[in-house]
Amino acid sequence: MFLAIGAGLAALVLALAFTVPTLGSRWFEALEQSFGKLAQRQGLSVVVVGLTALALRLALLPILPIPVPGIPDEFGYLLQSDTFAHGRLANPSNPMWVHFETLLVLWQPTHVAKYWPAQGLFLAVGQALLGHPFWGVWLSVGIMCAAITWMLQGWLEPGWALLGGFLTVIRFGTFNYWANSYWGGAVAAIGGALVLGALPRMKQRFCARYGLLMGVGFAILGNSRPYEGLFFGIPVAASMLVWLWKMKRPEFGRAMKRLLAPLLVVLALTLVAMGYYFWRTTGDPFNPPYLVYEHAYNPVPYFPWQSPRPIPVYRHPHLRRYFLESQMPVYRSSRTVSGLAQLDLVKLILIWSYFLGPVFTLPFLLLPSALPVGFSWGDISPGTRLLLEVAGMVLLANLLLNWYFPHYSAPATAAVVALVLVAMRTIRPWKWREKPVGRFVTRAVPSLCVILFAIAIVVGSLLPTFKFEMLRASVLPSWCWQSPPNPGREAALQKVKQYPGRQLVIVHYSPNHIGDNNESVYNRANIESAKVVWAQDMGPKKNEELIRHFKNRRVWLYYADQQPLKLVPYTAAADRQTCTQFPKGP
Numbered sequence: 001m002f003l004a005i006g007a008g009l010a011a012l013v014l015a016l017a018f019t020v021p022t023l024g025s026r027w028f029e030a031l032e033q034s035f036g037k038l039a040q041r042q043g044l045s046v047v048v049v050g051l052t053a054l055a056l057r058l059a060l061l062p063i064l065p066i067p068v069p070g071i072p073d074e075f076g077y078l079l080q081s082d083t084f085a086h087g088r089l090a091n092p093s094n095p096m097w098v099h100f101e102t103l104l105v106l107w108q109p110t111h112v113a114k115y116w117p118a119q120g121l122f123l124a125v126g127q128a129l130l131g132h133p134f135w136g137v138w139l140s141v142g143i144m145c146a147a148i149t150w151m152l153q154g155w156l157e158p159g160w161a162l163l164g165g166f167l168t169v170i171r172f173g174t175f176n177y178w179a180n181s182y183w184g185g186a187v188a189a190i191g192g193a194l195v196l197g198a199l200p201r202m203k204q205r206f207c208a209r210y211g212l213l214m215g216v217g218f219a220i221l222g223n224s225r226p227y228e229g230l231f232f233g234i235p236v237a238a239s240m241l242v243w244l245w246k247m248k249r250p251e252f253g254r255a256m257k258r259l260l261a262p263l264l265v266v267l268a269l270t271l272v273a274m275g276y277y278f279w280r281t282t283g284d285p286f287n288p289p290y291l292v293y294e295h296a297y298n299p300v301p302y303f304p305w306q307s308p309r310p311i312p313v314y315r316h317p318h319l320r321r322y323f324l325e326s327q328m329p330v331y332r333s334s335r336t337v338s339g340l341a342q343l344d345l346v347k348l349i350l351i352w353s354y355f356l357g358p359v360f361t362l363p364f365l366l367l368p369s370a371l372p373v374g375f376s377w378g379d380i381s382p383g384t385r386l387l388l389e390v391a392g393m394v395l396l397a398n399l400l401l402n403w404y405f406p407h408y409s410a411p412a413t414a415a416v417v418a419l420v421l422v423a424m425r426t427i428r429p430w431k432w433r434e435k436p437v438g439r440f441v442t443r444a445v446p447s448l449c450v451i452l453f454a455i456a457i458v459v460g461s462l463l464p465t466f467k468f469e470m471l472r473a474s475v476l477p478s479w480c481w482q483s484p485p486n487p488g489r490e491a492a493l494q495k496v497k498q499y500p501g502r503q504l505v506i507v508h509y510s511p512n513h514i515g516d517n518n519e520s521v522y523n524r525a526n527i528e529s530a531k532v533v534w535a536q537d538m539g540p541k542k543n544e545e546l547i548r549h550f551k552n553r554r555v556w557l558y559y560a561d562q563q564p565l566k567l568v569p570y571t572a573a574a575d576r577q578t579c580t581q582f583p584k585g586p
Helices: 002-019 025-039 042-059 071-085 120-130 134-152 158-172 186-204 209-221 228-243 248-282 291-299 317-334 335-370 382-400 407-425 437-462 486-495 540-549
Strands: 108-111 503-508 532-536 554-559 566-569
Touching: 002 335, 002 437, 025 042, 025 134, 042 134, 042 158, 071 108, 071 120, 071 540, 108 566, 120 134, 120 186, 134 158, 134 186, 134 407, 158 407, 158 437, 186 209, 186 228, 186 382, 186 407, 209 228, 228 382, 248 407, 291 335, 317 335, 335 382, 335 407, 335 437, 382 407, 382 554, 407 437, 486 503, 486 532, 486 566, 503 540
Parallel strands: 503 532, 503 554
Antiparallel strands: 554 566
């Protein structure tokens, strides 16, 4: 829907640009002068953008309330949050752990999510300090917008940097799933922004804080998106090596002491901390939970050229079906030329629709006309070339994988925003038949973002159940793409929480259940003390073992795939085909 609206508005802008390009000029000039004054105060600009992102998300709570987790990834990060918020890096494996096995959660040798810890740490800050993990998401989005503004100030003029900061707030800090789920995106974008923001400043001034900030940025990337972070870091490292190689000896010594030494210290401490985390979670400082989980559960390779691993023993049929019937066909398709081409084409469309869309594509449409005749790669400024290389390397990393979601590209968010602004700056002076077409388009881009934002608010207010481009295979992601919910699990949770005492919910899946977006067996870090415990239905005999272990709990049987929703008191001898809907409340 929003892609179609954006395309229609973009077409209208192009028509107006070539017919009435002076439309609204007086109003735009006054606005640009006001923002120009703020832009000159660069530190204040960074703070204003960050606070605007935080305030705007708070203002949207009536339309977008605190999100309810829906997909396995979110539950995995929430497990990390709960673990870290209670002062632990890992949880002991529960004696009944086979009843709790589920996607993305490791149970041996410890009970942890498979994911890297950066996103979980942000969520834990929100949970520990403000009472809910969502506030960690909220803080990460505000920091992301501020960090990208600071990054842009190192690459562009202050006015363009401030504009980029506010565009980031609208496009990545309000309606999309980075700001409205526990899935991540903003944290990795912070890491990329810190690295790219520090790089030009390091070359201009030998100041230790820039080395420290670049080190922190790489530390965040290494603990959020390490694979994409590696590709991201290659052009950055190459640029720094070339810069150091051209230095004279006195300058080289100063750079090593004031820039590289702080950077290397942060990286060394990060590696030590990561090794300690791996040791506490897997027992091996060189083996992260991510890889342990993959070897324990997932035989499907991530790259087309890899061979499948041996199929593990699955104790729950739906987990086997998920990996072998949902994931394995994608891998097999990627092994053929046509299948790989189709997968990569889909990824490119997803990347375009999410990060650019029709509105941010406008400046690039006019760019060939605004460039001089004979323009070549060598005519591009070194800074713009580096931004293109960073974005290109992250894109390459995404294309090599068999799967893709927009947050995989999050490390390059700042680079993408900067390239959009570079294109806008380039076309701004371009005229067609003495008409200021370029200036009109550059003014229209932020205007369209504001219009689409206002439309989303109106639609969300009038239709509270509207999901802003739900995550479905039939819908391309736009700037307001949302993570899919799991309404059945949430309804069951709210129902059993009404009853006094502790509850045990045994989840029954249909024989053809594959999983992913409808998984329900996820628990808090301390299962024994949790108000509600979720477990897999393993048949009457094994279920009775679990019930005896949780002998003081009221036991329920939840049919995760039934419509309408079915949640009934559990009795091992009950005829499961005669279950009714929810029993009446207490």
